[in-house]
Amino acid sequence: xxxxxxxxxxxxxxFKEIEEKDIAFFRNAIKSPAGVITSEAPDxxxxxxxxxxxxxxxxxxxxxxxxxxxxxxxxxKYCNENRIAVVPQGGNTGLVGGSVPxxxxxxxxxxxxxxxxxxxxxxxxxxCDAGCxxxxxxxxxxxxxxxxxxxxxxxxxxxxxGNVATNAGGLRLLRYGSLHGTVLSxxxxxxxxxxxxxxxxxxxxxxxxxxxxxFIGSEGTLGIITSVSILAPRRxxxxxxxxxxxxSFEGVQELFKYAKSELNEILSAYEFFDxxxxxxxxxxxxxIREPFETxxxxxxxxxxxxxxxxxxDEKLSAFLDHVMTEGLVEDGALAQDTTQVAGMWNIxxxxxESLAKEGGNYKYDLSVPVPKLYSVVEEMQERLASVGLxxxxxxxxxxxxxxxxxxxxxxxxxHLNLTSTGWSKDIEKAIEPFLYEVVxxxxxxxxxxxxxxxxxxxxxxxxxxxxxxxxxxxxxxVFDPKGIMNPYKYFPS
Ligand code: FAD
Ligand code: 2HG
Ligand code: ZN
Numbered sequence: 001x002x003x004x005x006x007x008x009x010x011x012x013x014x015f016k017e018i019e020e021k022d023i024a025f026f027r028n029a030i031k032s033p034a035g036v037i038t039s040e041a042p043d044x045x046x047x048x049x050x051x052x053x054x055x056x057x058x059x060x061x062x063x064x065x066x067x068x069x070x071x072x073x074x075x076x077k078y079c080n081e082n083r084i085a086v087v088p089q090g091g092n093t094g095l096v097g098g099s100v101p102x103x104x105x106x107x108x109x110x111x112x113x114x115x116x117x118x119x120x121x122x123x124x125x126x127x128c129d130a131g132c133x134x135x136x137x138x139x140x141x142x143x144x145x146x147x148x149x150x151x152x153x154x155x156x157x158x159x160x161x162g163n164v165a166t167n168a169g170g171l172r173l174l175r176y177g178s179l180h181g182t183v184l185s186x187x188x189x190x191x192x193x194x195x196x197x198x199x200x201x202x203x204x205x206x207x208x209x210x211x212x213x214x215f216i217g218s219e220g221t222l223g224i225i226t227s228v229s230i231l232a233p234r235r236x237x238x239x240x241x242x243x244x245x246x247x248s249f250e251g252v253q254e255l256f257k258y259a260k261s262e263l264n265e266i267l268s269a270y271e272f273f274d275x276x277x278x279x280x281x282x283x284x285x286x287x288i289r290e291p292f293e294t295x296x297x298x299x300x301x302x303x304x305x306x307x308x309x310x311x312x313d314e315k316l317s318a319f320l321d322h323v324m325t326e327g328l329v330e331d332g333a334l335a336q337d338t339t340q341v342a343g344m345w346n347i348x349x350x351x352x353e354s355l356a357k358e359g360g361n362y363k364y365d366l367s368v369p370v371p372k373l374y375s376v377v378e379e380m381q382e383r384l385a386s387v388g389l390x391x392x393x394x395x396x397x398x399x400x401x402x403x404x405x406x407x408x409x410x411x412x413x414x415h416l417n418l419t420s421t422g423w424s425k426d427i428e429k430a431i432e433p434f435l436y437e438v439v440x441x442x443x444x445x446x447x448x449x450x451x452x453x454x455x456x457x458x459x460x461x462x463x464x465x466x467x468x469x470x471x472x473x474x475x476x477x478v479f480d481p482k483g484i485m486n487p488y489k490y491f492p493s
Contacts, residue, residue: 006056006454009488011103015085018062018106022084029074030066032112037063048107051100052093052154053361055423056454058101060087065112069187069195069226075108076224076484077193085487088220090162091133093154095363098219098453099162102488108224110161116140117227125184125201127229130161147235149176153349161225167217169449171348174410175268175305176233179216186212187227191480201229214475219451220486222479236268236305238312241341242320245296245331249374252298255328256370256409259302262319266312269303273406274377277351280402284354288347292331300329300409301348351406351415358401358419362427364435366414367445373414377405379438380416380431387430400427413448436462452490460492 016022026036037044039061048063050056066072079086085105092099101107110131117127121144128137135155138148150163152170162168164186167179176182185199198212199205215222246252252272259267275297282288291299306312316334323329335341355361368376381403384390390398400420407415416435420427436446440462447456447463460469473491476483 006102009102009454012085012483012487014083015103015105015484015487016083017104018084022078022082023062025078026062026064026075029078030064030071032065032067035065035067035071035112037065048089048092048109049100051095051097053095053356053363055360056097056100056102058087059104060101060107061104063107063109065109067112069113069189072108072113072189072224072226073193073195076189076191079106079484080191080193080482083482083484085484087486088161088165088224090131090159090165091154091157093158094162094166094453095365095450096447096453096455098166098451098486098489102454105487110159110224110226113161113226114159119144119146119232121146123201123203124232124234125229126232127201127227128160129227130164130186130225131159134158134160134163141232142235145235146232149182149231149233150179153352160228160230164216164225164228165219166451167449169408169411169413171269171271171345171408173408174270179230180213182231183212183216183228184231185229186215186225188215188223188225190223191482191485195226203231214479217451219453219490221476221490223485234307236307238304238306238309239268239341240304240312240316241335241344242302242316243291243333243335243344243347244300244302244323244329245292245294246298246300246328247296247330249298251328252300252374252409253370255300255323258323258328259319262322263302263304263315266304266306266315267302267410268305269301270410271301271348271407272409273299273301273348273351274374274404275299276402276404277354277406278347280354280358280404281347281350284357285346285350288350291333291344291347294331296330299347301344303345348406355402355404355417355419360420360423360427362418362420362431363450364414364416364431365448365450366416366435366439367412367448368414368439368442369444370409370412372442372444373407373409373412374405376414376435376438376442377403377416380418380435383434384418384430389427389430399424408449411448433459433462439463454489457489458492460490 049058087105089109113129113131115129119126150170184201390400402419
């Protein structure tokens with residue numbers, strides 16, 4: 001489908017439209033030859049203007065790619081003085097329309113800031129430029145027996161700065177916790193060009209406000225993250241993965257309870273997806289086969305990681321014996337080697353790509369109490385069927401083809417996705433705000449991990465009180481009083 005612009009969001013007329021003299025300044029401030037892309041090269045500009053889902057589209061006419069913090073500082077200082085709006089962009093894999101311009105804001109891409117600055121194998125602290133790609137960092141650490149404390153399907157493109165700016169969760173949050181715990185410090189450039197160290201790369205530092213926490217999940221609205229120090233754990237020596245088929249969502253919960261009690265300290269991921277997700281992955285991803293002989297409505301991927309293979313193997317096989325003989329699962333398979341481990345993860349990690357290939361893909365990333373997790377998917381199916389947009393019998397005769405649920409069950413995080421042939425306002429209206437009302441009723445959150453961006457900004461009140469939002473706005477005034485950083489997003493108007 002073609003991405004749409006957002007004409008109902010009115011351009012803030014106080015932002016300057018950039019001119020030749022601004023471009024001249026940028027070219028002078030950023031030394032590398034490919035550091036400034038302009039509308040003279042429209043094909044090169046295009047990917048920076050459109051998001052990963054091809055849903056949101058801007059029309060910036062300049063992309064800046066500095067190579068160090070001093071260049072970022074010079075650019076932001078100039079933009080602040082001249083009221084030029086700026087969108088920070090990492091790997092552009094964000095799923096809420098936060099990483100692309102709404103109108104003609106310039107894009108400041110971190111692509112060329114990709115140096116690994118330091119790794120200390122005693123403390124496990126890694127310090128790197130914000131533009132380092134997550135997978136590159138993980139490969140670097142692997143050689144030294146360490147692992148990045150987060151992992152996501154977008155690891156080949158997303159950058160650590162983008163991960164921190166979105167407070168990305170991912171597939172191993174269950175084991176290593178959120179970035180609020182693992183990020184030790186960062187360097188940021190504020191809107192006025194000041195370069196500030198937020199903390200030190202230390203485990204313990206109780207001197208003053210922990211300002212880095214404000215930047216984790218700030219989605220480019222407070223300033224630009226230019227470097228990150230993060231605590232990397234030892235890479236587990238033994239990793240096992242099993243895929244299990246379960247006949248009901250109650251069964252998925254029972255299994256989770258049992259996995260937590262019996263696998264306890266070695267449990268490193270508990271992911272689930274429904275049958276339709278598997279069907280779509282099989283359809284779109286070459287080489288994916290049916291894991292079991294019979295269909296089941298739910299699939300669970302369990303990963304264990306530890307330092308002693310014999311110990312983990314023994315624990316996991318006792319667990320699998322029990323769940324199979326007690327009928328907690330319908331079927332199961334244990335990966336026998338690293339290829340099979342990768343194969344099982346591949347099914348889970350390519351769900352997003354498969355959904356995107358269906359056409360228009362409406363994504364909702366929700367925190368919901370675990371017992372209610374899948375009922376939200378069913379409520380959405382009912383709702384769309386009642387307005388004639390969805391056929392529950394799977395005949396796909398409605399305009400919404402699929403309504404699926406999957407996600408990080410271990411973290412109470414549901415990814416509810418809908419697919420249709422293209423983007424349409426009436427489908428969007430049938431989903432929102434209905435879905436957010438359901439989530440609010442369950443005491444959940446309208447964004448578990450993808451953030452607010454452009455898509456969820458108008459609905460923030462379903463998760464946060466007016467007083468809370470006022471405090472957020474006050475914080476914004478401290479860091480970016482002229483409002484040049486990633487405007488139109490994050491805050492409800
Ligand atoms: P971008 O998309 O470029 O930017 C995201 C936001 O951060 C924007 O608001 C941008 O302005 C801001 N930003 C980026 N870099 C900086 C910076 N240096 N300083 C200040 N602001 C900045 N998310 C999860 O949480 N868990 C998942 O499991 C997960 N899986 C995914 C799988 C796929 C296939 C895809 C496409 C996306 C997935 N995501 C997931 C969503 C996405 O949030 C992450 O991919 C990632 O954290 C975004 O990083 P990025 O570098 O691409 O940032
Ligand atoms: C995942 O967990 C990502 O795979 C993407 O957060 C979720 O596609 C989605 O909705
Ligand atoms: Zn996710």
